[in-house]
Amino acid sequence: MRRRTFDAITTSIGIGLTLVLLVAGGLALWGYNFANDNVRDQLSAQQIYFPAKGSDALKPADIGPYLNKYAGQKLTRGDQAQAYADHFIAVHLREVADGKTYAQVSSAAQADPNNAQLQQQANTLFKGEALRSMLLEAYAFWKIGQIALWAAIAGFVGAAVMAVLSALGAIHLRRTDPAAELDTKTAPPAAATEPVIA
Template sequence: MRRRTFDTLLTIGGLILATVLLAAGGLLMWANNFVSANVHSQLADQKITMPSGKAIEDPLIKPYLSQYAGQELTTGAQAKAYADHYILVHMNKASGGKTYEEVSGQFIAASADKTADPATVAELGQLRQTLFMGNTLRGLLLNAYAFGTMGTIALWGAIAAFIGSGLMFMLSFLGLWHRRTVPAEEEVRIGVGHPAAPAPAVG
């Protein structure tokens, strides 16, 4: 194969790959913008203000929420911090570390027990409702965090795709330049070794 033909094929392949990477980068950037805008909009609609002051003095809370104190909750990172280090902390304190399922089981058992103290049953019912609402809010916030994380991944993917596209365009243009510099008759010999030296004549 002639060297110019080989360079042309490589250049065309490089341009195709560069174009595909450019398109992928554009789609990933669109995905990032779409996800980020929706996460921001959905969280902003809840009108949640991150706790501050005495509300975050607990050592289980302060290290994670102090950087967001008093801010409007609009990002995935804020949502995760609020869900895991504020709501969950208060849920665990209220229930003594018991889960919703455990408290619900206790409530059902107490309700069925004719000898159970009505005040205890009512307390378990209130705790069950509190944990249910806490789990629901945590689930919504953590979903927002998950989507926000996917948006961030899409952003980094877009950056990598744009860099790859730029490199491939540059290499393709270098291939075009190299094609112009090689003699038209030069051949590419892939896998062809040097001819073997003739065996010495035997007298």
Template sequence: MKRRTLDLLFSIGGLGLAVLLLVVGVVLTTNANFANTYVHDQLAAQHISFKPAGTLTDEEKKSDCLREYAGQPLTTGKQAECYANEFIGLHLQSIGGGKTYADLGEPQTALKEQVAQAEQTNAANLADLQKQLADVTAQRETVFKGETLRGLLLTSYGFSEFGRKAGQGALAMYLGAALLLLLSVAGLVHAFRTPANAAFAAPERTKEPVTT
């Protein structure tokens, strides 16, 4: 095979791969931009803001991100992660002794049964049981709302991470396309500098002496 033909084949193939990587990079960039814009718009529509630095409690001040984002509107995935874990998560720990919505279901059910029995017997502790039930119910409703908001914010954070990974992938595709383009151009230049009748010579294999 002629050397120029081989150079042309490799160069054209490299250009094709460069175009393919470029197309993939554009697709990934589009996805990254969509994820970032969507997350920003959805979070901004909620009008959530971090507490100003001067109003942070001692426990809240222990969080680096709460101090960093103090007073800022919540509009990014990283901010959503911080607000969900460091702010909402912190306050959920102080409600109901750190129990979750599911955990509080058992004591709520038990108190409902006790209240029903107390109402039938007109027990003296009926008012106290009703108050306990009202407290547990309020705690469970608050925990449910907090866990729901926390889950939504973490979902936004996860979506933004997909966008960030897509952006990184797009950068890798662009760099790969640029490298292949340079190599292909170099191959084309070499091909046209090579005499048309020059043949590609494969390296000869050195024959090892036969020993008896």
């Protein structure tokens, strides 16, 4: 095979890969922006705010260390949603019925429909778990957006590397002698020599 033919093939493949990586990076960036904007809009509409800095709500050891950095902020991002769901709502839900879940309390409430306390606990747990579930879903969607951002960065970096390699391949293609052949022959193995016995 002629060397120029080989260079032309590899350079064309490099250009093709550059375009594929650019498209992939662009789509991943679009996915990131879509997820990020959607989560921000949906969470902003809920008008949820973290407790103010220094408030009693942030004093418990299973709340403060996780929420202090967000104190007083409006909940608009997935990482905030995850923190609020797991370290604020979940903590308070554990206090409603001595750590029992909605499913457990609801079953007990159905078995004892006249027990007002069980009915109230089931109602509170249902509302709390529903909000927590929505916040964690927003967190998951936001996290997918963050992964898409890193995929976009990797795609653009890969495209840049392939573009440089393709440019170098094109330069080499122009400098290669049209008659040059690609050296694919391998040298024959060296003949084994007999040991000399003195």
